[in-house]
Amino acid sequence: MNAINPPAHFIADVYKAFHPSYLSLISSANPVHASPATSPDARRWLAMACAEAITRKLDVLLESACRHPDDFRDLARMFGEAGYFVEVVVMAVPAALSRLGILHRFYEKLPEAGSGNLPARLTPVKVHDDSYHGLTSVAQWIDEVDFIDRVVMVRRGNLVAFASEGVEGTSSSGGVSAALRRERERPLTAEERDVASYDLQKLQARDAPLAEEIKKMLEPLLIEEEQSSSRLRPLEFPPAGTKDVALTFGNSI
Known part of the structure; x- marks a missing residue:
């Protein structure tokens, strides 16, 4: 892992912005609902991104707040079992x-x-x-x-x-x-x-x-x-x- 081949950097929150409902929710009368409404899909997309990175044998830098501990456990196990x-x-x-x-x-x-x-x-x-x-x-x-x-x-x-x-x-x-x-x-x-x-x-x-x-x-x-x-x-x-x-x-x- 180096500057020439930087790691794939994954943060679940970032995927929320790509949710088709995110912009309408964030600009609605109750923008506080944007994050919880889009979080389940964002978490699934994060897992899919990690699986694809493993398939490509990429180095990965993954950030987790551990609000959902099982998500962290599943992802860590996924990388460990893949030999990372x-x-x-x-x-x-x-x-x-x-x-x-x-x-x-x-x-x-x-x-x-x-x-x-x-x-x-x-x-x-x-x-x-x-x-x-x-x-x-x-x-x-x-x-x-x-x-x-x-x-x-x-x-x-x-x-x-x-x-x-x-x-x-x-x-x-x-x-x-x-x-x-x-x-x-x-x-x-x-x-x-x-x-x-x-x-x-x-x-x-x-x-x-x-x-x-x-x-x-x-x-x-x-x-x-x-x-x-x-x-x-x-x-x-x-x-x-x-x-x-x-x-x-x-x-x-």
């Missing part, structure tokens, strides 16, 4: 920071608030929570299967907090789910506290009750920071970097 090197990168973020980040990106009109050609949108709380808990389920599942070759868990800022190299015929024996739980429950760093405080102030000016809700979620994470049990290292990309902190993309480092 399956490398999973997990974004580990405490729930309060995750919620606050969604609100910040939406209200500040940042590009990350949308996917592909989709307009920026505010992710509903239920969708966020479904995805958040779905990732927990997926992490537990990864610990039980033997065809996930590698897992890298990162914090915001692309700092590697955990990396697990799979051994053929074995599972990760609980390491991924435990690392995810640890990262979500850890105290915030000084930098994270400063950023959260700044974002909360801006949210307070827009929606005081919502800001208060997020503030209460943050409180358990604001205790004095302890020495991290994880040695954080920047995520790197081949050919530079050492194997334990670099995405391998199935290549040797």
Whole structure:
């Protein structure tokens, strides 16, 4: 996988924009219905695209929010059974920071608030929570299967907090789910506290009750920071970097 032969990049949300009903729904009196109405077809099209990529033996970069954990499991199994090197990168973020980040990106009109050609949108709380808990389920599942070759868990800022190299015929024996739980429950760093405080102030000016809700979620994470049990290292990309902190993309480092 390289710049000459980049991977096929798949995101289920992107397919929603190609749904024949999407434009009429997004411009209707209730545009919030556009996403849930087109999501089932978009998810099916994603699976079809992955199957076609496997047929062509393409490298694939697949993004998943894990709102539908079985979708992730089916796709990962599909690639694993086809002989792919399956490398999973997990974004580990405490729930309060995750919620606050969604609100910040939406209200500040940042590009990350949308996917592909989709307009920026505010992710509903239920969708966020479904995805958040779905990732927990997926992490537990990864610990039980033997065809996930590698897992890298990162914090915001692309700092590697955990990396697990799979051994053929074995599972990760609980390491991924435990690392995810640890990262979500850890105290915030000084930098994270400063950023959260700044974002909360801006949210307070827009929606005081919502800001208060997020503030209460943050409180358990604001205790004095302890020495991290994880040695954080920047995520790197081949050919530079050492194997334990670099995405391998199935290549040797």
